[in-house]
Amino acid sequence: MTKIQLVTNTVINQGVLPLYYNADETVTLEILRSLYKAGIRAVEYTNRGDAALSNFTKMVEIRNAEMPEMLLGIGTIKNVQQAEEYYTVGADFFISPGFVAEVAEFLISKDLLYSPGCMTPTEIIKAENSGVTFIKLFPGNALGTGFMSAIKDVFPNLKFMPTGGVDTTKESIESWFKAGVSAVGMGSKLVSKELMLAKDYATIENETKKVLEIIQTLK
Ligand SMILES: O=C[C@H](O)COP(=O)(O)O
Secondary structure, eight states, rough: OHHHHHHHHHHEEEEEEEEESSOOHHHHHHHHHHHHHHHHEEEEEEEOOHHHHHHHHHHHHHHHHHHHTOEEEEEOOOSSSHHHHHHTTTEEEOOOOOOOHHHHHHHHHHHEEEEEEEOOOEEEEEEEHHOOOEESSSSSSHHHHHHHHHHHHHTTTOEEEBSSSOSSSSHHHHHHHHHHSSSEEEEEETTHHHHHTTTHHHHHHHHHHHHHHHHHHHH
């Protein structure tokens, strides 16, 4: 199995990709542990602050020591330099808010999954023609389930994951899966700023478990 297949299968099997960023290294690591305890085996950390690279490097260390099967992705990758930096420290997969052809070329040549944000059929076609197989529909809440249903048959070889404003309720999750997505990306509705500020790792774990349970009922 290739690395791209491993990441794809893990994210699809899980059905949800949690994503977060926190400037504090300890909070970052505790959230990683909470997600792992909830059953998460692939997580996205976002490149959205000065501490992102050093925190992610520490996450890789902790992963190697405590949770070797956890796949660590980095999000908000906008150029090849950023992709190279995170490749160097051991990121398992890469996500962007938009499609960047040079990043696709760099990552696919290294057998690393690149999931670019797309919000039009033209962007999806460009991504597909570059070898991308897993599309982040971004922003998911702006596009809606109707967009997903409408494009599904046009792209039978692609997997889709809406991200951005995706809710944790059963109704919301169900509607996305009915529309044809392979997974949903969840940031602030799952790992909220409030829970991070309160260092309420137990609630993050419980909420994540609930989402995983909802997804299991849909399979
Ligand atoms: O790229 C990821 C999104 O910014 C996450 O959005 P969210 O926090 O609304 O889930």
